[in-house]
Amino acid sequence: MKIELKSTLSCPKCGHKKEEIMPTDACQFFYECTNCKKVIRPLEGDCCVYCSYGSVACPSIQEKNDCCK
Ligand SMILES: [Zn+2]
Secondary structure, X not given: OOOOOEEEEEOOOOOOEEEXXXXXXXXXXXXXXXOOOOEEOOXXXXXXXXXXXXXXXXXXXXXXXXXXX
């Protein structure tokens, strides 16, 4: 099963897009936008910023594991 590790994060504050490599061993809860320097957090119910703002769901979701529990 192929897991996509590249995700394009879209900053909810300024709309800046940046391609990032997602960590496979942990969920990334905080992400500092490289453009506006705002620290963004996941939306309620999401485990990481990639699930909320990325183009691809995080590896844990792709594996259908329950992460962060
Ligand atoms: Zn931003």
